[in-house]
Amino acid sequence: MTGVLIFGATGQLGKALVRQSPQAHAPSRADIDLSSPEDCADAILEYRPKAIINAAAYTAVDRAEEDEATAHLINATAPGVMARTAATLGIPFVHVSTDYVFDGSGQSPWTPEDQPNPLGAYGRTKRAGEIAVLQAGGCPVILRTSWVFSADGINFVHAILRLSAERDQLSIVADQIGGPTPASALATACLTIANTLRAAPEKAGIYHYSGSPDVSWAEYARAIVARTQRQTHIEDIMTTQYPTPAKRPLNSRLSCNSTTTTFGLNRPDWRKILDDVVPEMEAQR
Secondary structure (H helix, E strand, O other): OOOOOOOOEOHHHHHHHHHHHHOEEEOOOOOOOOOOOOHHHHHHHHOOOOOOEEOOOOOOOOOHOOHHHHHHHHHHHHHHHHHHHHHHHHEEEEEEEHHHHHOOOOOOEEEEOOOOOOOHHHHHHHHHHHHHHOOOEEEEEEEEEOEEEOOOOOOHHHHHEEEEHHHHHHHHHOOOOOOOOOOOHHHHHHHHHHHHHHHHHHHHHEEEEEEEOOOOOOHHHHHHHHOOOOOOOEEEEOOOOOHOOOOOEEEEEEOHHHHHHHHHOOEEEHHHHHHHHHHHHHOOO
C-alpha cells in the first residue's frame, strides 16, 4: 500500500508492515520521539500520507506499573494527537490496541462492544489511548489483538526457545487463555483495513483480530518446543504460582466475527506460521 505512514516501524509488527509495504513512510525512533506527541503531528503534516497505522506502544507491562506516566504519554497522548491530526487531514487512522483493556473475567471471547476494565497500568494507558482516538473523530479503527509473535524481536516464542535450550523442564502458566497472533497476519489486517477505510470510512470503529485456536501459555509453549529437537517438559502452573508486578488477564479470548464480516479477514492459524518462525529463530541462535 503506497502513501501509508507507519509509526513503530522498528517493532515486530512495524517490521512486518514495512516488509509488506516497502514504499510506506516508516520513520525510526531516531526520527520521531514518541514521547513527544508534537513530533508525531509534525511527521504527519510533513508526509501528508493517505493513511496512518500506529503500531507503536509502550509494551513493558510490568515496568508500566512504576512508570505509568511514560506509558500514558506513548500509549494515550501520542495516539490522540495522531488521530486528531489524521482527522484534520481527513485520512484513515488504524490504531493497534490490546486484550489488556479487559479484566480477563469469564470464559467467553470478548467482543468489541464489551466494557473494558483494565487490571493494570499498561491496560489503563492503552484504554486511555482508545478513548483519545475515538474522541478525535475522523475515520479511525481501533484494532485490538493479543500475544503477537514473529521471528523479529523479543517475544514468548523467543523466550521459550532460549529457555528450552537451557533446561529440561519449564513451568508455564496454564490458566491464561488467548490467541497467539502472527505479526505478519496482523500487518496484513492493518493494511487491508487502512485501504478499505479510504473507500468506506463508515466502517470505522473498534474491531478484534487474533490468531486461532485459543490456547493457554503452557499449550503454546508445548507447541513451540514440539517444533524443535528438544525434549523439554512443560509443567502446567497457575497464575498465582507465578506472581508478577502487573496482573495479567486470565481470559484473553477475542471475538473477531465483526472483523471477518466487515473486512473479510479470517483469524490466522498461528500453528502454520509457527512452523516457519521457529526454524528461522533457531537459525538466528
